[in-house]
Amino acid sequence: MKNIDTYTVQVMADMAAEGKSPEYLFWVGCAGAFDARYKKVTVAFAKLLLHAGVDFAILGSEETCNGDPARRAGNEMLFQMQALQVIEKLNTYKVTKILTCCPHCFNIFKNEYPDLGGHYEVIHHTVFLENLINNGKLKVNKEVLSQKSIVYHDPCYLGRGNDIYESARQINAAVTSKTLEMPRSRSKALCCGAGGAQMFKEAEPGNKEVYIERTEEALQTGANIVATSCPFCMTMITDGIKYKNREDEVKNMDIAEILLASLLTQQDEKLS
Amino acid sequence: MMKQIIFSIVLLATLGVFAYSMKRLWYNFSLTHKYPVGNWGERFIIMLKVAIGQTKIFRYPIAGFFHALVFWGFIVITLGSIEMVVDGIIGRERVFAPTGWFYDFVTASGDIMAYVIIVSILVFIGRRLFIRIKRFYGIEMKPKSKIDALIALTIILLLMVSLAGLNLAYYQMHTADYEGLYPISALLAPSLFGGLNAQGLHIIHEISWWSHILLIFLFANILPYSKHFHVFTSVPNVFLTRLGPLGYLQNMPAITSEIKYMLYPETAEVPAEAGTVRYGVKESNDVTWKNYLDSLACTECGRCTDNCPANITGKKLSPRKIFVDLRARMKEYAAGTREKGMTFEDGKSFLHTYVTAEELWACTTCNACATECPVNINHPSLILDMRRFMVMEEAAAPAGLNAMFANIENNGAPWQYPPEDRLNWLNDLNK
Numbered sequence: 113m114k115n116i117d118t119y120t121v122q123v124m125a126d127m128a129a130e131g132k133s134p135e136y137l138f139w140v141g142c143a144g145a146f147d148a149r150y151k152k153v154t155v156a157f158a159k160l161l162l163h164a165g166v167d168f169a170i171l172g173s174e175e176t177c178n179g180d181p182a183r184r185a186g187n188e189m190l191f192q193m194q195a196l197q198v199i200e201k202l203n204t205y206k207v208t209k210i211l212t213c214c215p216h217c218f219n220i221f222k223n224e225y226p227d228l229g230g231h232y233e234v235i236h237h238t239v240f241l242e243n244l245i246n247n248g249k250l251k252v253n254k255e256v257l258s259q260k261s262i263v264y265h266d267p268c269y270l271g272r273g274n275d276i277y278e279s280a281r282q283i284n285a286a287v288t289s290k291t292l293e294m295p296r297s298r299s300k301a302l303c304c305g306a307g308g309a310q311m312f313k314e315a316e317p318g319n320k321e322v323y324i325e326r327t328e329e330a331l332q333t334g335a336n337i338v339a340t341s342c343p344f345c346m347t348m349i350t351d352g353i354k355y356k357n358r359e360d361e362v363k364n365m366d367i368a369e370i371l372l373a374s375l376l377t378q379q380d381e382k383l384s
Numbered sequence: 385m386m387k388q389i390i391f392s393i394v395l396l397a398t399l400g401v402f403a404y405s406m407k408r409l410w411y412n413f414s415l416t417h418k419y420p421v422g423n424w425g426e427r428f429i430i431m432l433k434v435a436i437g438q439t440k441i442f443r444y445p446i447a448g449f450f451h452a453l454v455f456w457g458f459i460v461i462t463l464g465s466i467e468m469v470v471d472g473i474i475g476r477e478r479v480f481a482p483t484g485w486f487y488d489f490v491t492a493s494g495d496i497m498a499y500v501i502i503v504s505i506l507v508f509i510g511r512r513l514f515i516r517i518k519r520f521y522g523i524e525m526k527p528k529s530k531i532d533a534l535i536a537l538t539i540i541l542l543l544m545v546s547l548a549g550l551n552l553a554y555y556q557m558h559t560a561d562y563e564g565l566y567p568i569s570a571l572l573a574p575s576l577f578g579g580l581n582a583q584g585l586h587i588i589h590e591i592s593w594w595s596h597i598l599l600i601f602l603f604a605n606i607l608p609y610s611k612h613f614h615v616f617t618s619v620p621n622v623f624l625t626r627l628g629p630l631g632y633l634q635n636m637p638a639i640t641s642e643i644k645y646m647l648y649p650e651t652a653e654v655p656a657e658a659g660t661v662r663y664g665v666k667e668s669n670d671v672t673w674k675n676y677l678d679s680l681a682c683t684e685c686g687r688c689t690d691n692c693p694a695n696i697t698g699k700k701l702s703p704r705k706i707f708v709d710l711r712a713r714m715k716e717y718a719a720g721t722r723e724k725g726m727t728f729e730d731g732k733s734f735l736h737t738y739v740t741a742e743e744l745w746a747c748t749t750c751n752a753c754a755t756e757c758p759v760n761i762n763h764p765s766l767i768l769d770m771r772r773f774m775v776m777e778e779a780a781a782p783a784g785l786n787a788m789f790a791n792i793e794n795n796g797a798p799w800q801y802p803p804e805d806r807l808n809w810l811n812d813l814n815k
Binding site for chain 2: 145152172179187313
């Protein structure tokens, strides 16, 4: 694990100009680049990668939507236009491994890009971070969050969509002994309400918003932190906590932020 | 000899009616689109786990427990039914008996399971009549569906009662030879039929034999018109499961070739004539044969709808309804095309007349429905194919989505931010 004074993130085009190509592409995603709240998650994950000494770069301004929301909204034409462009771009940089914080980007790269000729090893940040802890590349200071209880909300596209349930839970268990579960969890988890392009439209008439239903369930566990690992889940749960006027006591944090907050610095190591 | 002749005539009539029903269904399937299959080994494992092992039905532990008992009971009892049919044709008794220990095992477990199924079916009937279970209600659950369920349960109950009658009488007639083969009947027979003479037992045996076999024939011919058709379709449906992670959405190769032709007109293949391919699903014949098989395998248990976030929060979407509707519309549509040819038009369609845009736009593609479905129906893939029709053929997306499409086209993001801003977060790295 490295101590870092100034964090710097490499951009693909600059590396290519120097004739270099990194091991991983960190696909930031649109929410990761533009959503005011979620940008903090991007920053947290990038810092963790730098601390762990991971060889990675971003596409920067060359990144474009991979078409997932268009596809889920039924606009296959637009999706494929985007996807073919993205594949061409990734080919020029000879990308073979993709890291991403967004389960929707993860799913479409991993499962659907192969149909269009894009084959990559795609790793979601929760899985990657769990491995960095297990390999000793990142070390956890158990003191920081030991008094906080954490409940994890499963994103649909990571959980049911791709059978990844345990990585985030392992990270939570590494930072606190107070991990909680909602009644509906893992494959029975309730959606946050934003998937399938719902993020970009008004909800149909009903008697409740899905995100309120889910936030209430999370709040009923009494957790101090509701952990998420998806940008859309974060928007919904953060909104839900605000709607319930509980933002002073309950925080919604991404797994990357939770881990960064508990990271064992070299200073801590000297003290112990 | 007389019994053999009557039996054979009844059997031929049964098979004739059944063949007629299957021929009509075959026609319905012939209207649908292709669906890729392969990976037989993987499919076989899934079938063993989900269908034979009943793994997904146990996600609702109590109903699952009783269902699994009925299912496993049916497997052993069906072997006995096959024997009864052979017996009936050749006019002998217990033709499979020479198979030895296997025969003993099947007969003994069949006897136990007959009573287990009677208890389970009584639980199911009682639950439907006296407990209000939310998932058995909903707009797609018409009074007809309720009656359909009760008819099927009653027939199964009668099937098992007649089988028990058969075993009880047979045991009482041959106490000495057959003791171990009918563990439960052996316990009950002396007190139930102990007072009867050989003649009386013979009459009960014959009545039970004929009622059991005639009920099987009747049931087999009601099934193709009932939700309980899943008795035949669920195991094949699980075998033909859409493979891969649930998050996967099937590609549209027709669009790929169109875009490739647009981008590289010199090298790409010329796509099919524009306008001849319909994008997405509007009518019941636009679906794949697997979508249609899904609709035939659906037994309306409602676990999909029970777990649908949209349905839970009062939206109109009910994943079950989409498959109930597909089955109903296909019946109507196929009847029309059979009579009037493929130009048949009745002013209705699967999308809009049956399933409305409001239902389809409420889906979050969370896959809770597909995760719960005990027979591996894939609801989201059909919902998405219907969205594809609305967006690409009707240009009828909700306003918010149209704005999102425009943003992706103009600035490569679902929101209105220029690509240069994608680096802005780097400024926060050292704050």
